Amino acid sequence: MKATAIAHPNIALVKYWGKRDEKLILPHQSSLSVTLGPLAVTTTVEFTGQKGPDQIEINGKVAEGGERKRVEEALKLVRLEAGAKKKLGAARMVSRGDFPASAGLASSAAAFAALSVAARSAAGFGRDTKAESILARRGSGSASRSIEGGFVRWNRGKRADGKDSFAEQLFDERHWPELRLLVGMVSREEKEVKSRDGMRSTVETSPYYPAWAKDAEREVKEIVRFIKRRDLEAVGEIAERNAWRMHATALGANPPLCYLKPATLEVIEACRQLRKQGVGVWFTLDAGPNPVLLTSATDEARAVALVKAHGASEVVQCRPGGDARLV
Numbered sequence: 001m002k003a004t005a006i007a008h009p010n011i012a013l014v015k016y017w018g019k020r021d022e023k024l025i026l027p028h029q030s031s032l033s034v035t036l037g038p039l040a041v042t043t044t045v046e047f048t049g050q051k052g053p054d055q056i057e058i059n060g061k062v063a064e065g066g067e068r069k070r071v072e073e074a075l076k077l078v079r080l081e082a083g084a085k086k087k088l089g090a091a092r093m094v095s096r097g098d099f100p101a102s103a104g105l106a107s108s109a110a111a112f113a114a115l116s117v118a119a120r121s122a123a124g125f126g127r128d129t130k131a132e133s134i135l136a137r138r139g140s141g142s143a144s145r146s147i148e149g150g151f152v153r154w155n156r157g158k159r160a161d162g163k164d165s166f167a168e169q170l171f172d173e174r175h176w177p178e179l180r181l182l183v184g185m186v187s188r189e190e191k192e193v194k195s196r197d198g199m200r201s202t203v204e205t206s207p208y209y210p211a212w213a214k215d216a217e218r219e220v221k222e223i224v225r226f227i228k229r230r231d232l233e234a235v236g237e238i239a240e241r242n243a244w245r246m247h248a249t250a251l252g253a254n255p256p257l258c259y260l261k262p263a264t265l266e267v268i269e270a271c272r273q274l275r276k277q278g279v280g281v282w283f284t285l286d287a288g289p290n291p292v293l294l295t296s297a298t299d300e301a302r303a304v305a306l307v308k309a310h311g312a313s314e315v316v317q318c319r320p321g322g323d324a325r326l327v
């Protein structure tokens with residue numbers, strides 16, 4: 001009743017922003033991401049068969065508060081699925097990420113994906129990417145997209161119970177090995193409004209929200225065609241436009257949500273200038289100030305130099321990563 005799993009984070013090229021069901025974590029629109037290697041989170045889950053509270057350790061510390069609650073919820077769902085007869089009992093979970101929280105990438109996506117694979121396996125279930133994606137989604141929406149590697153689409157789904165809202169791989173990580181994703185750290189400050197709260201406020205108060213949701217659904221379809229052809233220019237243009245539109249709908253919230261810093265805009269402007277010189281580099285932005293650049297292996301060095309020249313203290317260099325897996 002013990003298993004260990006590894007999962008990678010992901011970066012969305014068409015973002016998930018807004019829930020239609022807060023409890024089940026069901027999105028208003030589909031989204032699409034690239035799984036990022038080599039960064040990874042490793043999680044071990046053991047069901048002890050004993051009564052008592054779950055023991056939860058994340059990055060060397062006992063988990064508390066909201067973080068603890070979210071993990072407990074996920075473990076509870078596994079016990080429920082396994083049924084009372086199995087007597088899984090309390091769990092011991094230890095999770096560790098090999099990238100600093102300061103990398104600017106939400107480690108929660110990789111963490112809930114690894115937890116989902118490890119916990120289901122510890123409970124005796126065979127691998128089932130759909131069930132794992134649905135369980136990971138209940139921890140954090142974007143985690144549903146970290147079960148599989150390469151290019152992954154989280155389908156919105158229509159059902160009220162969420163059984164058709166899970167992510168699936170469209171192309172594996174070998175489809176586009178020369179793609180590079182560079183996280184430029186222009187700020188290490190903790191953001192004031194977390195994604196969860198920011199997206200809720202946007203759904204409730206931004207007059208632009210319905211337009212965002214409709215447009216993003218269409219952009220998912222559009223970008224898939226270009227990923228298939230490995231057309232970096234077309235993929236980069238859609239990713240940039242989609243990031244701007246997500247930030248535009250958030251800016252339209254009340255109170256307005258601005259996740260950008262002056263340095264973010266500097267990097268974006270520098271990207272544009274570099275493109276004029278024939279360097280293939282585009283950006284995307286999550287709900288934070290750190291841009292993620294999309295480029296190719298050929299232009300990687302110039303793109304790294306660009307972000308460093310504009311105040312990035314560090315650049316985390318990634319490429320398409322693989323599936324979450326048991327070890």
Ligand code: DP6
Binds near residue numbers: 031287
């Ligand atoms: C801007 O998945 O962290 O990174 O479902 O509330 O846990 P919850 O939110 P989360 O939100 C991610 C938002 C985003 C875009 C994306 O990854 O698609």
